[in-house]
Amino acid sequence: MSPRAPAGPPAGAPLYPFTAVVGQTAMRHALELVAVSPGIGGVLLRGEKGTAKSTIVRSLAALLPSGRVRTLALGATEDRVVGGLDLEATLAGGAPRLMPGLLTEVDGGICYVDEVNLLDDHLVDLLLDAAASGLLRVEREGLSASQETAFSLVGSMNPEEGALRPQLLDRFGLCVDVRGETDPGARVEVIRRRLDFDADPDGFLARWAPQEEALAGRLREARALAPRVGLPSPVRDMIVDVCRRAGCAGHRADVVMARAARAEAALAARTEATAEDVEAVAEFVLAHRRRAAPPTPPAPQNPDRPHQDAPGEQRGEPETGPDQQQDHGARDSPPGPAPERTAEIGETFTVRDLRIGPDQVPRTGSGRRQETISGDGRGHYVTARPGRDARRLALDATLRAAAPHQRDRRAGLGPGDPRRNLAVIVEPDDWRQAVRTTQVGSAVILVVDASGSMGARGRMVASKGAVLSLLLDSYVRRDQVALVTFRDTGAEVLVPPTSSVELAEQRLRRMPVGGRTPLSAGLLAADGLAASLRATNPGQRQIVIVVTDGRANVGLDGRVSRGAQDETITVAARLAGNGCTWLVVDTEHTAGRRTRAAAGLAAALGARCLTLEELRADELAGLARTARRAATHPTSPPARS
Amino acid sequence: MERPVYPFAAIVGQDQMRLGLILAVICPELSGILIRGEKGTAKSTAVRGLAALLPERDEVVGNPYHLSPDEFAVYADGLGLDTAAPPSVERRRVQIVDLPVGATEDRVTGSLDVQAALTQGSRRFEPGLLAAAHRGILYVDEVNLLDNHVVDLLLDSAAMGVSTVEREGLSVTHPARFSLVGTMNPEEGELRPQLLDRFGLCVTVSAETDTASRIEVIRRRLAYEDDPVAFAASWQAAGDELAARIDRAMRLLPGVRADDDALGRVAATCIEAGVDGHRADIMMVRAARALAAWDGRTRVSDTDLDRAGRLVLPHRMRRLPLEGIAQT
Numbered sequence: 001m002s003p004r005a006p007a008g009p010p011a012g013a014p015l016y017p018f019t020a021v022v023g024q025t026a027m028r029h030a031l032e033l034v035a036v037s038p039g040i041g042g043v044l045l046r047g048e049k050g051t052a053k054s055t056i057v058r059s060l061a062a063l064l065p066s067g068r069v070r071t072l073a074l075g076a077t078e079d080r081v082v083g084g085l086d087l088e089a090t091l092a093g094g095a096p097r098l099m100p101g102l103l104t105e106v107d108g109g110i111c112y113v114d115e116v117n118l119l120d121d122h123l124v125d126l127l128l129d130a131a132a133s134g135l136l137r138v139e140r141e142g143l144s145a146s147q148e149t150a151f152s153l154v155g156s157m158n159p160e161e162g163a164l165r166p167q168l169l170d171r172f173g174l175c176v177d178v179r180g181e182t183d184p185g186a187r188v189e190v191i192r193r194r195l196d197f198d199a200d201p202d203g204f205l206a207r208w209a210p211q212e213e214a215l216a217g218r219l220r221e222a223r224a225l226a227p228r229v230g231l232p233s234p235v236r237d238m239i240v241d242v243c244r245r246a247g248c249a250g251h252r253a254d255v256v257m258a259r260a261a262r263a264e265a266a267l268a269a270r271t272e273a274t275a276e277d278v279e280a281v282a283e284f285v286l287a288h289r290r291r292a293a294p295p296t297p298p299a300p301q302n303p304d305r306p307h308q309d310a311p312g313e314q315r316g317e318p319e320t321g322p323d324q325q326q327d328h329g330a331r332d333s334p335p336g337p338a339p340e341r342t343a344e345i346g347e348t349f350t351v352r353d354l355r356i357g358p359d360q361v362p363r364t365g366s367g368r369r370q371e372t373i374s375g376d377g378r379g380h381y382v383t384a385r386p387g388r389d390a391r392r393l394a395l396d397a398t399l400r401a402a403a404p405h406q407r408d409r410r411a412g413l414g415p416g417d418p419r420r421n422l423a424v425i426v427e428p429d430d431w432r433q434a435v436r437t438t439q440v441g442s443a444v445i446l447v448v449d450a451s452g453s454m455g456a457r458g459r460m461v462a463s464k465g466a467v468l469s470l471l472l473d474s475y476v477r478r479d480q481v482a483l484v485t486f487r488d489t490g491a492e493v494l495v496p497p498t499s500s501v502e503l504a505e506q507r508l509r510r511m512p513v514g515g516r517t518p519l520s521a522g523l524l525a526a527d528g529l530a531a532s533l534r535a536t537n538p539g540q541r542q543i544v545i546v547v548t549d550g551r552a553n554v555g556l557d558g559r560v561s562r563g564a565q566d567e568t569i570t571v572a573a574r575l576a577g578n579g580c581t582w583l584v585v586d587t588e589h590t591a592g593r594r595t596r597a598a599a600g601l602a603a604a605l606g607a608r609c610l611t612l613e614e615l616r617a618d619e620l621a622g623l624a625r626t627a628r629r630a631a632t633h634p635t636s637p638p639a640r641s
Numbered sequence: 642m643e644r645p646v647y648p649f650a651a652i653v654g655q656d657q658m659r660l661g662l663i664l665a666v667i668c669p670e671l672s673g674i675l676i677r678g679e680k681g682t683a684k685s686t687a688v689r690g691l692a693a694l695l696p697e698r699d700e701v702v703g704n705p706y707h708l709s710p711d712e713f714a715v716y717a718d719g720l721g722l723d724t725a726a727p728p729s730v731e732r733r734r735v736q737i738v739d740l741p742v743g744a745t746e747d748r749v750t751g752s753l754d755v756q757a758a759l760t761q762g763s764r765r766f767e768p769g770l771l772a773a774a775h776r777g778i779l780y781v782d783e784v785n786l787l788d789n790h791v792v793d794l795l796l797d798s799a800a801m802g803v804s805t806v807e808r809e810g811l812s813v814t815h816p817a818r819f820s821l822v823g824t825m826n827p828e829e830g831e832l833r834p835q836l837l838d839r840f841g842l843c844v845t846v847s848a849e850t851d852t853a854s855r856i857e858v859i860r861r862r863l864a865y866e867d868d869p870v871a872f873a874a875s876w877q878a879a880g881d882e883l884a885a886r887i888d889r890a891m892r893l894l895p896g897v898r899a900d901d902d903a904l905g906r907v908a909a910t911c912i913e914a915g916v917d918g919h920r921a922d923i924m925m926v927r928a929a930r931a932l933a934a935w936d937g938r939t940r941v942s943d944t945d946l947d948r949a950g951r952l953v954l955p956h957r958m959r960r961l962p963l964e965g966i967a968q969t
Contacts, residue, residue, distance in 0.1 A: 049838040050918025054800050073805045074793040075750050080807035087764050087810055102807055114800055115835070118793050158835055180918045187908035188901065190919045191926050198670060199895065381746060381808065396753050396809035399762075423762030496831055532829050535786055 037263035042153035047178025068109025116155030175288035346465025387433030397432035449548035451517035486522030488515030519552035550598030572604035582607035645873035649690030671841030673821035678846035784823030843956035
């Protein structure tokens with residue numbers, strides 16, 4: 001019985017053939033290009049669920065000369081990805097021996113990461129370094145080695161589950177946005193072929209074998225031809241021009257496009273790339289690099305100024321001090337049904353470092369990722385570091401740390417020592433603790449006051465800008481976000497906890513505004529959401545940010561009441577200290593007469609209270625960050641006016 | 642003697658849930674069912690009761706991976722199984738494996754065998770729940786409370802039908818194809834869309850509102866609690882009949898045809914419902930074929946498609962309300 005694990009996955013269940021996939025021409029085309037020219041730097045397949053993304057990548061293996069498509073499992077640990085000490089060989093041989101990692105095994109092939117947006121940051125960094133440098137460095141457990149490896153990275157992801165870090169996005173040479181077929185005939189063909197394949201996989205494969213062989217042959221020839229394909233200077237100029245017009249940062253796009261154009265020519269068995277080749281590949285290169293518009297840093301402006309394109313906003317004169325419309329209470333609610341409107345999203349800005357409270361769980365390290373040395377085994381075990389707490393022992397790492405010393409230690413044991421019977425003698429110095437990470441550092445629950453009073457004098461526009469800024473900030477820190485609004489008679493969870501800022505932004509844009517202010521209901525809804533998140537993910541921190549002017553006029557029974565304000569304070573006091581971190585953003589106009597109701601709410605919640613203006617980070621740093629975001633993340637809106 | 646579980650056949654009402662569970666058994670390619678509903682609606686009882694009705698299939702004995710003879714030929718070497726003697730095969734009932742909500746990553750995927758590592762210094766794989774669930778049913782109660790990392794692992798193996806373990810110095814690939822049966826109370830939070838999509842079927846259960854049914858629920862529950870053995874015995878025949886019918890349907894399923902008109906209707910329905918991708922289409926045809934087989938027919942009818950749509954589409958729709966689909 002050999003405990004030795006296989007070097008690669010066995011040829012298991014038959015794979016659906018590449019050429020039998022219906023439609024999805026762009027996805028197939030991009031993968032063919034990468035198979036011809038690995039230097040392109042891989043493909044990212046972005047798209048909705050159930051569009052054959054994984055199927056098609058895995059089936060590519062049959063068409064590659066190396067036949068190697070290795071899937072990097074999301075649960076992989078660092079030692080298996082880059083390599084680590086081979087425990088058995090080291091114990092048997094007495095000298096440290098390296099066991100190559102997956103990235104060495106995949107040399108000459110494709111490393112596939114399904115749900116690449118969910119892969120741990122730690123592993124993503126390792127993966128990127130190896131893919132870019134072609135060199136794999138192992139520095140662990142007394143080993144120091146470096147190996148060459150050349151592989152293409154293919155990732156697939158469903159954007160609903162969260163975005164990919166901009167740095168990682170740019171590292172993928174090509175990108176394809178995948179959608180399901182909408183033509184009924186094509187859809188029927190998708191179903192029919194899948195049923196045929198399920199019913200008789202071997203027969204199906206046999207029927208498609210000629211097409212598979214033809215494509216494999218074409219790719220083989222193209223691969224041989226690709227290095228000899230010329231790139232005439234007009235074509236080169238065209239590439240530079242196309243990339244510049246798309247506003248790509250850096251030169252990676254140019255280089256990738258040149259390689260892809262040559263691969264395209266090679267696929268057509270030509271020895272010179274043409275303008276048509278460039279056109280055929282340009283979209284793949286630019287899809288994830290294009291800037292929405294030239295970056296124009298927002299001019300410093302008064303965020304309180306109502307935006308001219310906000311129809312239905314109640315506007316007062318900003319200069320005239322206290323505004324009657326701002327006066328609050330049931331009496332000034334407009335007659336008739338509460339008007340329901342939406343407001344534009346105001347200017348976004350960089351949120352200052354909120355420095356929210358001390359952590360509730362022990363964490364080490366810093367940055368975006370939440371690292372914990374966890375005792376309950378929750379989270380994903382990525383790597384290990386020395387530590388003396390036996391309860392958190394990472395067994396494999398501990399044994400590997402002990403392995404090189406076995407000969408010496410055994411020699412030092414007395415004849416009656418019971419440890420002689422053990423295969424591995426472990427000393428406390430060898431102890432390693434598991435470092436586990438959880439994917440989302442915290443959950444940020446935004447509770448937004450959408451009542452009529454917020455519509456006054458453009459406060460809603462500015463508040464939405466602030467909320468979007470907080471959302472973008474959460475995106476950068478990879479927090480989960482949820483959006484709760486309250487207006488008129490109750491609260492509503494507008495966006496359930498998600499990692500998708502795009503989704504949250506869409507909902508925020510369409511958020512109805514108007515009516516009275518049931519603040520207590522909003523607080524309770526947020527608290528309920530936080531409680532359910534705590535149940536799912538005990539290590540997670542919940543931050544509830546309440547964006548309001550703090551003036552409640554509807555009680556929990558949904559009725560207008562003078563006691564609503566007191567009720568809110570009572571509710572807030574009860575929620576304080578329930579495990580969430582609360583923060584109040586006061587939207588009240590700082591220029592006018594102030595009720596400071598939000599400050600009272602904050603005090604009851606035991607929370608800090610910031611005005612919209614105080615929420616901003618240093619203006620200069622803000623400008624830089626907005627510009628950078630525009631460059632790398634065209635889907636999130638910088639400064640809209 | 643062990644207390645028998647509440648018999649599946651004795652559940653009052655909840656027709657849609659019972660049908661869904663049965664279809665998931667008849668056609669494992671549906672990859673399971675999500676049961677949503679309030680507390681106390683016999684969700685877990687139904688899943689537990691299902692165990693007694695599950696069919697048997699060939700399995701190579703003497704390993705923890707539930708391999709079929711064909712799979713054994715492919716995977717045995719890689720998994721370090723003994724291939725010297727021809728494998729002995731026996732009929733085994735499809736198993737239900739519980740995935741507790743608090744399960745850690747290493748319990749799910751498997752991990753380094755501690756004993757072998759310490760006493761022999763060898764690196765041996767101790768299989769986890771994914772291996773145990775292969776060709777069976779993986780049951781997650783409160784699936785919406787599952788740790789995010791565990792969900793990722795489930796998605797990973799659900800996508801490929803294999804589980805690849807790359808951790809703690811191990812590199813192991815073993816088949817892990819299972820039906821995922823999840824129950825959840827939506828009040829406690831929703832599922833991630835990607836995981837939701839992996840469930841072929843979805844039903845929503847609510848308590849019976851009809852007085853007579855409610856009285857019957859109480860009556861049977863009390864009878865069961867008073868004397869579980871006698872109660873189970875009294876439902877034995879009904880259970881056997883269900884199991885036999887499931888067995889017949891499974892034999893019939895490969896021969897069930899869905900003609901081009903039916904496929905066209907499926908495609909049109911899915912386009913209209915605005916589902917993501919093509920999984921809904923394929924699942925809907927599978928479900929319709931399983932329904933035809935369950936009724937003892939070899940041709941998919943329009944009624945099968947309507948009923949399949951009600952099981953396959955509700956959790957995948959983006960635009961239309963539930964009422965819009967099945968009524969054509």
